[in-house]
Amino acid sequence: MVLSLGLLLGTPEVASASEFTLQGATQVSFTGKGPAGFKLVGTTGKLSLKDDGQSLTFTVPLDSLDTGIELRNRHMKEKYLETARFPQAVLVVKRGELLVPAQGETKSGQAKGLLTLHGETREVVLRYRAERAAAQTTKVTSQVKVNFKDFGVAVPSYMGITVKPDIDVDVSFEITQA
Amino acid sequence: MSVRVLTWTLALCLLVHPRAALAFPWMIKHNYTGCQSCHVDPSGGGVMTDYGRAQQQTLLETQWGAHNPEGEADSNTQFLYGALGSSRPEWFLPEVSVRAGGLFTRSVNLGAASDEGQVRDVMVPVVMAADVRAAVVVGAFRAMASLGVAPRRAFAASLTPVGDIDGPKLVSRDYWLGAALLEDALFIRAGRLTVPFGIRSVEHTLWARAVTRTDFNDTQQHGVAVAYAAESFRTEVMAIAGNFQVGPDGFRERGASGYLEYAFAPNLTAGVSSLVTFARFDRLNLEANTLRQAHGLFARYAPSPDLALIAELDALVRGSQQGGTQAGVVGYAQADLEVVRGLHLLGTVEFLREDQRGATGMQLGGWLGLSWFAARGLEVRLDGFARQTPVQGQPSISNLGSVLLLHFYL
Numbered sequence: 001m002v003l004s005l006g007l008l009l010g011t012p013e014v015a016s017a018s019e020f021t022l023q024g025a026t027q028v029s030f031t032g033k034g035p036a037g038f039k040l041v042g043t044t045g046k047l048s049l050k051d052d053g054q055s056l057t058f059t060v061p062l063d064s065l066d067t068g069i070e071l072r073n074r075h076m077k078e079k080y081l082e083t084a085r086f087p088q089a090v091l092v093v094k095r096g097e098l099l100v101p102a103q104g105e106t107k108s109g110q111a112k113g114l115l116t117l118h119g120e121t122r123e124v125v126l127r128y129r130a131e132r133a134a135a136q137t138t139k140v141t142s143q144v145k146v147n148f149k150d151f152g153v154a155v156p157s158y159m160g161i162t163v164k165p166d167i168d169v170d171v172s173f174e175i176t177q178a
Numbered sequence: 179m180s181v182r183v184l185t186w187t188l189a190l191c192l193l194v195h196p197r198a199a200l201a202f203p204w205m206i207k208h209n210y211t212g213c214q215s216c217h218v219d220p221s222g223g224g225v226m227t228d229y230g231r232a233q234q235q236t237l238l239e240t241q242w243g244a245h246n247p248e249g250e251a252d253s254n255t256q257f258l259y260g261a262l263g264s265s266r267p268e269w270f271l272p273e274v275s276v277r278a279g280g281l282f283t284r285s286v287n288l289g290a291a292s293d294e295g296q297v298r299d300v301m302v303p304v305v306m307a308a309d310v311r312a313a314v315v316v317g318a319f320r321a322m323a324s325l326g327v328a329p330r331r332a333f334a335a336s337l338t339p340v341g342d343i344d345g346p347k348l349v350s351r352d353y354w355l356g357a358a359l360l361e362d363a364l365f366i367r368a369g370r371l372t373v374p375f376g377i378r379s380v381e382h383t384l385w386a387r388a389v390t391r392t393d394f395n396d397t398q399q400h401g402v403a404v405a406y407a408a409e410s411f412r413t414e415v416m417a418i419a420g421n422f423q424v425g426p427d428g429f430r431e432r433g434a435s436g437y438l439e440y441a442f443a444p445n446l447t448a449g450v451s452s453l454v455t456f457a458r459f460d461r462l463n464l465e466a467n468t469l470r471q472a473h474g475l476f477a478r479y480a481p482s483p484d485l486a487l488i489a490e491l492d493a494l495v496r497g498s499q500q501g502g503t504q505a506g507v508v509g510y511a512q513a514d515l516e517v518v519r520g521l522h523l524l525g526t527v528e529f530l531r532e533d534q535r536g537a538t539g540m541q542l543g544g545w546l547g548l549s550w551f552a553a554r555g556l557e558v559r560l561d562g563f564a565r566q567t568p569v570q571g572q573p574s575i576s577n578l579g580s581v582l583l584l585h586f587y588l
Contacts, residue, residue, distance in 0.1 A: 037407035
């Protein structure tokens with residue numbers, strides 16, 4: 001499972017060492033596509049954030065993913081993501097890559113991060129939108145396209161239906177800065 | 179048409195309208211907005227793919243015992259409970275569908291001339307469908323055909339000359355050749371096809387299906403259809419050449435039909451349909467030079483994994499030499515609640531306004547149903563229904579009834 005992050009830290013005086021923390025509900029979802037419009041969507045509300053002052057580390061426990069069909073969940077976790085061996089997806093983004101919009105501002109853009117999934121680490125590019133309505137709270141939505149073959153994940157196929165390796169990932173969360 | 183004939187027509191139209199295929203729009207509960215992954219027909223219903231058969235085990239049936247620990251589909255999800263084993267080529271997808279049971283209807287017509295005619299009860303055994311179907315899937319090539327026996331009616335699908343509409347006959351409801359291109363996104367077919375319009379479901383006696391003549395029973399037409407399925411929408415349009423299993427040629431409707439359905443979310447779709455046909459003589463309304471149109475909207479929504487809400491609303495326009503131009507409307511709304519895996523409770527309300535055949539004003543109907551996928555290849559279906567038809571100058575005619583069916587799909 002891939003995380004995508006869309007949070008941008010701007011000028012040095014804004015990108016201080018104040019720690020970022022998640023607040024409220026979070027939503028991480030991925031969309032896989034197959035033949036003739038076939039689509040499967042997996043979601044989780046579990047997302048954690050660690051801020052060490054240099055970079056932000058987002059983590060999703062892959063066992064929390066749910067596609068709505070138990071058999072498909074089991075296949076996804078046991079056969080393809082192998083969550084017993086690789087329980088998490090981790091995205092690390094350097095704070096220097098990020099900007100925080102000022103109060104009342106909305107920022108959109110791209111950022112780079114390092115995604116670790118299924119034991120492989122690759123650079124990914126995220127598109128994001130950050131909206132800061134309140135003083136310290138920023139709403140973030142982000143999208144990233146990931147090819148799971150880049151992470152050594154086998155192509156899912158079941159009874160003639162094959163999921164294409166390009167996956168769309170969407171993330172939404174709220175973040176505060178102390 | 180006299181009121182007495184109307185009464186019997188309304189009652190008998192509920193008899194022996196076979197439901198020849200499995201088609202479940204409520205699969206949107208499981209985020210299946212399209213049908214092509216489970217069915218060879220790109221718009222749904224009919225022969226199932228191997229994936230579709232596997233979904234019977236995963237999503238359809240009551241779970242009685244331990245699952246296959248590997249999670250793969252049991253071999254007995256295949257044709258005749260896997261009787262052919264590995265000897266069945268992967269490209270050959272056969273099916274048998276038998277649906278039979280009993281039907282009771284009570285027709286109440288307080289405007290009938292005699293006391294005896296005011297309440298009529300009918301209880302009959304019914305064989306709704308007894309069909310064999312098969313599809314061939316080889317690379318991009320697709321083919322499908324069905325053959326069955328209809329003890330009564332379904333004469334528009336008859337392969338043999340029909341002397342008695344209510345007599346037994348050999349039927350073939352659909353057959354076609356086709357090609358699936360662009361990674362199965364584009365599907366081109368030619369043959370006798372279920373007309374693409376509205377929501378395709380097993381409830382073929384719903385007014386929305388019967389009046390638009392877009393059901394699974396015998397309203398299939400010969401023609402060419404093109405279907406396209408993308409990530410967010412699916413569509414099919416058909417050029418209708420007529421039903422060449424009825425004659426003479428003047429009875430054959432020609433025109434076009436199609437739908438477009440858009441998936442706003444994995445659990446929410448909405449669509450539009452349109453149908454226009456012309457026949458020199460309409461075999462059902464017995465009117466000359468009939469231009470028949472239906473244009474409508476439909477939607478499917480699953481607020482939870484256990485509940486699906488389905489609705490359709492169509493405007494009807496019919497012009498003929500005898501009747502001039504008449505407008506009407508038909509629609510229905512249905513809720514499907516899966517109480518436990520495999521056990522569905524259905525509630526349906528429907529309406530029809532079509533000022534013809536003696537009926538005037540708005541006809542209303544309600545259905546309560548229980549559909550139980552009790553075991554592999556077996557559905558038990560129990561429905562209770564009530565329909566009211568207003569008649570000019572007389573009390574409305576009411577039709578009440580229930581039908582119990584066992585459906586074996588192997």
